[in-house]
Amino acid sequence: MYSFLFYFLLEVFGLMFLILSFAVISIYILLMILSALEMRDYLRKNRFADYGDIITSPIAPGVSILAPAFNEGMTIVQNAQSLLSLHYGKFEVIIINDGSKDDTLEKLIESFELEKTNFAYFPEIETKPVRGIYRSKNMSFRRLVVIDKENGGKADALNTGINVANMEILACIDVDCILSSDSISRMVRPFMEETNRSVIAVGGVIGIANNCDVQDGTVTQYRVPETMLGKYQVIEYFRAFLMGRMAWSRINGLMLISGAFGFFKTDLVRKVGGYFPKTVGEDMELVVRMRRYMEEAKIPYKLGFVPDPLCWTEVPENAAILSRQRNRWMRGTIETLQLHQAMRLNPKYGILGMISYPFWAIFEKSAPILETAGLLYTLILLVTGDFSAIYFFALLALMYLLSLLVSAFSVLYEQVAFNNYKDKKDLRKLIWMIIIEPFTVHPKIVWWGLKGHIDFIKGKGGWGSMIRTGFKKAEDKKNIQTQATTS
Template structure:
């Protein structure tokens, strides 16, 4: 009896894993097709747009740039100068000093001639105590506002910035990111061009600046990182942004806008209560909550995405820091999906409930668990002597070739659309990384995902420390000193 049940369970599991394997193939081929169509339309549209018209247009929306800062003393002044120099007329730059324990605030006060002021605002979103609001005595920095507050984390800092902000669009960024000079004009375009739907948020591509040359806050020479983990993330970001998010934008199913570079309608963000401070996935959670708000009120809306490389950041290249980042990402995904279980397979929420939520649950949240179960299933078959080498090799080759195909197409998209990596050696390194990633990197990613699930079950929270080494300056080729960010 027990033997019969055991083999019956194995048969059922075999069918489930076979269905899942073919589902992965169908899903990724569909994603490739949708992203090609969306990229084609985006490139066609851009041929006829002069973004200088947006900068000078009297109807262009104002943009409040919100940048939380925690222990950024070594680089904060240069980062703020870079934000103040962006090519867009109607902006304000709001730096939120989130209880830094170094000299971040002192450096800002000295560099920008700041003075504590009585600043009238309505605290529509509850935050940690704001200790002071600073404005510059120098008219050259009239757009700059600095908030000093008790430490409450990134989400709480952004909420404080939202309370102070006064313009229509919120640009929520990481203070150490590098933005292209035309980043704002390109990101606000979707808010202006839609007539039948309300654009509630727009995301953008995050580029990897490791090993690139940076001059005066601008990436001047593009190179792939020298480490395997760095190159893996270049490919991963291509897949995620140029394929995944482009495809979801095509069907208006985007659930995530990167917290490092996202634009939002201020009035809606305030209406839904701002960022949720009890999750490490506050960026994803906010987008889902905004979408739920619109769906429940039957208001036509869109979450847009711009595939142009407009924002560059440094990614972790050491295994310890990268594992903490991926652990946090999976915990944030689990928390968001649990907070919004009501939309799961609920036709009232349209694409969000019927496609986006199930996809994210199965192919993002549960991916490391399912892959591990598949390996354990294979080991059990080997032990009991019911293992088909032909079947295993066939499935493995199909999945391996699919991985290479998807990654190769993502690099092809970048080369056709933007061609930032012009050195053939860089492309050869990326192709080599594609071939070895499934064997050397992917197993680690799966393990980090499992650890994230386990940490979530244990109730572990927090961001952990992210070690950055600074961007490479083209004039001296030397790394900046290491800094710690929250």
């Protein structure tokens, strides 16, 4: 009896892995086609877009740039100057000093002639206490607002910025990001273009600045990073932004806008209660909650995506830091999916519930588990003597070739659309990385993802029970006291 059950399970798992392999191949090929179509259309549309007017037009919406800073004393002044010099008519830069232990605030006060004001605002979203709001007496820095508050994390800092923001659109960025001077104009365009649906948020591409030359806030010379992890992330970012998000954007299925560079409708962000500070994946969670709100309210909406290279950031090239980042991302994904489990395969939520959510649940959240399970399955087959070399090597070769194809196409998209990495040496390095990535970096990524799962199960980060229960409605977040109970 037990023997029968064992072999029956082996059969079931074998079939499951086969179906999964087929699904992976089909979905990635579909994503490649969709992203190619979206990229083609975007480039065509861009030919007719004139960004000249937007800077001065009274019709263009105002933008509040929110940049949380924690212990950024070394670079904060340079970063703030870079933000203040962006080419756009109506914008304000809100830097939120999230209880830095260094001289971040002092440097800002000194460099921008800031003074503490009696700025009155309504704390619509609950946050840690604000110690002061600073403005400059120098009119050259009239766009700058500096908020000094107690430490509460990135999401809490952003929520404070949302409470103070005065413009129609929020640009949530990492303060150390390098923004192209025309980044606001380009990111605002999708908000202005749509006629029949409301554009609730727009995501942008993050470029990797490691080893690149930067001049006047723009990357002037692209170079591939020297380390293997750096090179891997260049390819990974191409895959994620130019392929994944472009494809999801085509079917309005985007579930994630990078926290380092995302634009949101202010009124909607406030309506849904801002960022949820008790998850480590606050960027994804906010996007999902905003979408959920629109679906529940039955309001036609869209998420935009701009593939132009407008924002660059330094990525971690150290395995320890990268592992923590990936662990956090995995926990963020699990938490977001848990919080919004009511949408899972729920036709009420359209593409979000029926396609995007299951995709994230299977191919993003469960990917490390499935890959490990596949490995264990193979080992069991070896032990029981049921191992079939033909299946194993056929599937292995297939998955490897798929990985090569997807990565090669994402590099090709970059070359066709933007061609930033012009040096052939860089291209050769990237191609070599594509070939060796499945055997070198990928196992580490799987392991870090697994650790993310383990940490989530262990309840790292707190609020485990709440996250496991999930939100019954998008607006539930507003009714939760996130500060008093955990501070």
